[in-house]
Amino acid sequence: MPEWNGKRLLIDLDRKLIIKEEIDEKEQQKYLGGRGINVSTLLRMVPKGIDAFDPRNVLCFGAGLFTGTTVPSSARFNVSAKSPATGMLGDANSGGFWAPELKFAGYDQVVIVGKSKKPVFIKIYNDEVSLEDASHLWGKNVWETEQILKKTLCDDTIQIASIGQAGENRVRIAGIINNLARAAARTGMGAVMGSKNLKAIVVKGTKGVKIFDPRRLTKLNEKLLDFMYQSPSFTVRSTFGTSFLVELYQGLGVLTTRNSREGQFEGAEKISGRNFLENYVEKSKACFNCPVHCGHYFRVKEGKLAGTEGEGVEFETMAALGSKCGNDDLESILLANNLCNQYGLDTISVGGVISFAMECYENGLLSSNDCDGLELKWGESNIIIQLIHLIGRNQGIGSLLGEGVARASKKISGSGRFALHVKGLETPEQEIRGLKAWGLGWAVSSRGADHCRSFPLAETTWKAKEAEKFFGTPKAADRFSYEGKPEMVKWYEEVCAVGDSLELCRIAQVGLNMPMDLLAEIVEAVTGWNLTEHDLLKVGERIVQTERIFNLRNGLRPIDDCLPERFLKETVPNGPCKGHRYDLSEILDKYYQLRGWDKISGWPKAKTLERLGINLTNSKNI
Amino acid sequence: MIKINIDAKICSGCKTCEAVCSLWHEGMVNPLFARLNIVKHEEIGEDIPVLCLQCVDAPCAEVCPQEAIEFNKKTGAWIVNEAECIGCGLCVDACNFGMIRMNPQKNTVFKCDYCGGDPQCVKHCQLKALTTEIIE
Numbered sequence: 154m155p156e157w158n159g160k161r162l163l164i165d166l167d168r169k170l171i172i173k174e175e176i177d178e179k180e181q182q183k184y185l186g187g188r189g190i191n192v193s194t195l196l197r198m199v200p201k202g203i204d205a206f207d208p209r210n211v212l213c214f215g216a217g218l219f220t221g222t223t224v225p226s227s228a229r230f231n232v233s234a235k236s237p238a239t240g241m242l243g244d245a246n247s248g249g250f251w252a253p254e255l256k257f258a259g260y261d262q263v264v265i266v267g268k269s270k271k272p273v274f275i276k277i278y279n280d281e282v283s284l285e286d287a288s289h290l291w292g293k294n295v296w297e298t299e300q301i302l303k304k305t306l307c308d309d310t311i312q313i314a315s316i317g318q319a320g321e322n323r324v325r326i327a328g329i330i331n332n333l334a335r336a337a338a339r340t341g342m343g344a345v346m347g348s349k350n351l352k353a354i355v356v357k358g359t360k361g362v363k364i365f366d367p368r369r370l371t372k373l374n375e376k377l378l379d380f381m382y383q384s385p386s387f388t389v390r391s392t393f394g395t396s397f398l399v400e401l402y403q404g405l406g407v408l409t410t411r412n413s414r415e416g417q418f419e420g421a422e423k424i425s426g427r428n429f430l431e432n433y434v435e436k437s438k439a440c441f442n443c444p445v446h447c448g449h450y451f452r453v454k455e456g457k458l459a460g461t462e463g464e465g466v467e468f469e470t471m472a473a474l475g476s477k478c479g480n481d482d483l484e485s486i487l488l489a490n491n492l493c494n495q496y497g498l499d500t501i502s503v504g505g506v507i508s509f510a511m512e513c514y515e516n517g518l519l520s521s522n523d524c525d526g527l528e529l530k531w532g533e534s535n536i537i538i539q540l541i542h543l544i545g546r547n548q549g550i551g552s553l554l555g556e557g558v559a560r561a562s563k564k565i566s567g568s569g570r571f572a573l574h575v576k577g578l579e580t581p582e583q584e585i586r587g588l589k590a591w592g593l594g595w596a597v598s599s600r601g602a603d604h605c606r607s608f609p610l611a612e613t614t615w616k617a618k619e620a621e622k623f624f625g626t627p628k629a630a631d632r633f634s635y636e637g638k639p640e641m642v643k644w645y646e647e648v649c650a651v652g653d654s655l656e657l658c659r660i661a662q663v664g665l666n667m668p669m670d671l672l673a674e675i676v677e678a679v680t681g682w683n684l685t686e687h688d689l690l691k692v693g694e695r696i697v698q699t700e701r702i703f704n705l706r707n708g709l710r711p712i713d714d715c716l717p718e719r720f721l722k723e724t725v726p727n728g729p730c731k732g733h734r735y736d737l738s739e740i741l742d743k744y745y746q747l748r749g750w751d752k753i754s755g756w757p758k759a760k761t762l763e764r765l766g767i768n769l770t771n772s773k774n775i
Numbered sequence: 776m777i778k779i780n781i782d783a784k785i786c787s788g789c790k791t792c793e794a795v796c797s798l799w800h801e802g803m804v805n806p807l808f809a810r811l812n813i814v815k816h817e818e819i820g821e822d823i824p825v826l827c828l829q830c831v832d833a834p835c836a837e838v839c840p841q842e843a844i845e846f847n848k849k850t851g852a853w854i855v856n857e858a859e860c861i862g863c864g865l866c867v868d869a870c871n872f873g874m875i876r877m878n879p880q881k882n883t884v885f886k887c888d889y890c891g892g893d894p895q896c897v898k899h900c901q902l903k904a905l906t907t908e909i910i911e
Contacts, residue, residue: 222804223794250790257805300818309815333817361805367798391901435820437902439789444901446787450820464820 160260162282164275166349167208167267171282176261182682183766186218188244189654189696190262191233195242196703196769198266205237205341206323206348208268214255214314214354217656221256221362221441222679223374225381226661228253228441231653236340237325237348238502238557239577239601241704245328245342245499246605246653247314248440249335251356254312258358265349274302274315274353279360287352294318294495295330302355315353316343317497322547323347324555326502326579330494334448334464335440338499340578340600341557365681373675377667378444384665387445391437394447395468395660396426402472405613405632406728407584410476411531412508413573413719416584417728420481420532424471428483438464445661451487458484463491469604472582473504478511479531489534489541496545505579506554506561507540512571519565525549573717575602576709586720587730588612590629590638590645593740596714597642599700607645608663612638633733639744647693654696695765698757701750702769711755714741776851777889777907779897781824786904788815788822792896799895800885808878810887811896824905826896827874827887829853835866835875835886844886851910852889860884 159181163172176190184193191213198211212234219227230252236243255263258279265275272287290298295317303309312331319327320343327343328336346352364370381387389397402408403421410418422428433453439446452462466487474480474489493500507529513519514529521528525543527536527550543551553561558579562572573580578601585592594607611620617627620637624644629637648669652662655676661667670686677683701709720735745752749761762769793809801808811826833853836844843859844866846852855875862882866875875886887894897905 223791223798225791257807296818359805359807361797361801361803361807363803364798367802371795371798436785437787438820438822439787441789442791442794443789444791444899446789446902448787452820462820464817 162260162263162277164263164265165267166265166269166273166284166351169284183692183695185651185654185692186220186261187215187229187654187656188231188233188246188650189692191215191231191244192242192696192699192703194262194264195233195235196699199235201706203235205235205240205243205345208349209266210235210345210348212265212342212345212349214263216252216255216261217654218676219655219657219679221253222364223370223442224675224679225374225378226440226443226445226658227656228443229656229658230255230337231656232329232337232342234342234345235707236600237323237344238341241576241707241709242599242700243340243342243345244600245337245339247329247331247335247337248658249332250441251312251314251331252656253441254356254358256358256362257360258356259360263354265351268348269350272350272352274355275351277354277356279358290352291321292318295497296333296495298353299333302353306355308357310357312356313353315497316346317495317545319496319498319545319555320344320347322555324498324544324547325557325560326499326506326544326555327497328499330497334494336494336499339501339603343497364679366678370675370678373671373678377671377675380667380671381444381661381665386664390447390660390664391445393426393430394449396429396466396471398468399425399471400427405587406725406730407587408476409472409582409584411479412477412512412571413580413584414512415727416587416725416730418476418481421476423481424475424483424486429466433483433487440658443658443661445658445665447660453484453487456484458488461488461491463487463494466490469582470500473501474537477504477508477582478537480534480537481532482534485534485538489537492538492541492545496541498541498545501581502557502579503541503544505573506544506558507537509558509561509568509571509573510540510550510554513565513568518568523550570718573719575716576713578602580717584725584730585716586725586733586735588632589635589735589740590641592716592720592735593638593642593737593744594645596716596737596741597744599697599704605659606649607642608649608659609641609645610663611641635736635740639740639747642744643747646697647690650693650696651689654692691765695767698761698765699767701757702767705756709755711752714755776848776910777892778829778851778910779826779894780906780908781826782904783823785902786813786822786824787902788813791899791901792824792905795895795899799890808885810885825872825874827853828872834869838865838869840865850889850892852887854888855884855886857881857883
């Protein structure tokens, strides 16, 4: 028996059943935890062809293999279900303190099926697990919910993952929030939670996490920390967090501007990490056991928005609600960030739908009559704030935008070319015409347009020689070249899948160069399993292929592995990427070859599945 | 002798100190058994490290009927002699800061012992919100 938890909590909200079961050790070795265990569970349990809001949809909360141990930066968890945004795999990831608490309570994963008749929250206090009435919480935002729960349960130290009004209203771009400002935001997991009448999961754990070889782990952690501290990015990552990317992207001409029409923003300096740090940040904030402390506590001290305070703000949010909407008012971005956290909304998708609506307005496809009297002009920060309220409350134009750009564009005729999404998920904040590997990553990602599935930093940070050694061509280090990019994306996807299953933070794991062979040793120290670097990468490949199968069974076709028309047909009009567009055809074929996917059907070969030990017989999803 | 100084203003609230403390003392990660705590008030962004002050006239030691809490002159920490502790809990009530607590499984109390002179919490505090100072 392994020394750590390895337990799953199965909760049926229809029948009010709570079951505790051991996770099969073989399944854990094959999928590790977090994202991996979640997709393995979904493939087994989600009936094929159901709607995402069907009570039979399965909502999984998975902590990682490393979560709750002393391995640095491993405090994350994945929330997975069939997505109401994409109709395929829904999967989002958050940090903070919730997941370690779940491990301290003795569980690796919580799996929720069914739908409660009345609003409930789940209370997990070690072995005592119960469903509690949440009617008094329904209609409250995330911040109010956390406050009320801490007060009524008489404990400030409980950890809470909850939805705001957006999730309750089944807004398809709603996320799940913990620790007030940590968001499992993407792919509408908050809406799935709302559709189950589940308001929150409250956790308190005092059982602790056992470790197979604590002394060895302590030594290996020191080695791992050395790697992180020696990384050239450590200083900037720990000082600025992701906010430094505004200036960096502006310099590279890849800062998404006005619905990704342009690659540079005239107001970049005003929304930069430098301005944020100098004028608003009070101190660094961190997730559990993380030496990178990339988060910040900010406060607006004077002016119209004085008193706005909270934790954040990430680059993706700064760009999504800033440059992408033509907005150079940083204080409004701070407020918008808080509002999204309170309503429980995905800031990337919110920025995506607002910038989409603004471009529709500019082109006469939406009038102020359609928009509750609002004039959706680029850069109007007041309008952005009002739209967030409308989206969160599912009112007026907000109820159309909350459906996401893919659905909204079907109702606004002629707006298809402004709808930037892949597989139904709004695009994040990279100008991919000047970052070819990131573009391929979006096109093939298992959860739709997303920067975290592959995170190919090598494209901009590696030297040509290094890139040649690893990806077969020095051009892999050229961000405008397509060469070597399929190889690069494939490798990064597997590395990231491993990271999401150990639940390491992407910034720490990939951004600060955690070596895979060392991670394999750490797996051994934590669990006692004997796994090599090669085995770990195989787990990564297995997860990518399993997610692919889940998607294929839920209607994915090869033509869905694509990019929005804008990037394929229009060239970037300004900055260092001027004149570039994206040509997907060639590298997509190559990527399919590397993955062993059939060009017509998109399916992996039976041989590949056999090699990876993916068993499809025991699955509801056939 | 050493003393641990706290700078709450720069503490990121990561609780690494709690994790490494419990692993060092109990062989498992469990903040319940950590010898120090980070008190968090997330709604105002506050993180306050709370740890044993190693009082000059330590009330915990004074009330102990077994005289099981002894001062270590080398490290400057009050140390619980587990073999002598009878689990009466008088010390737990005597400490105003909640920094000596009962282990219900062992029925003995536990508190910060400066890890024998090399406190793990200080060693792993990346922002140096916790630092040691050598005192006479």
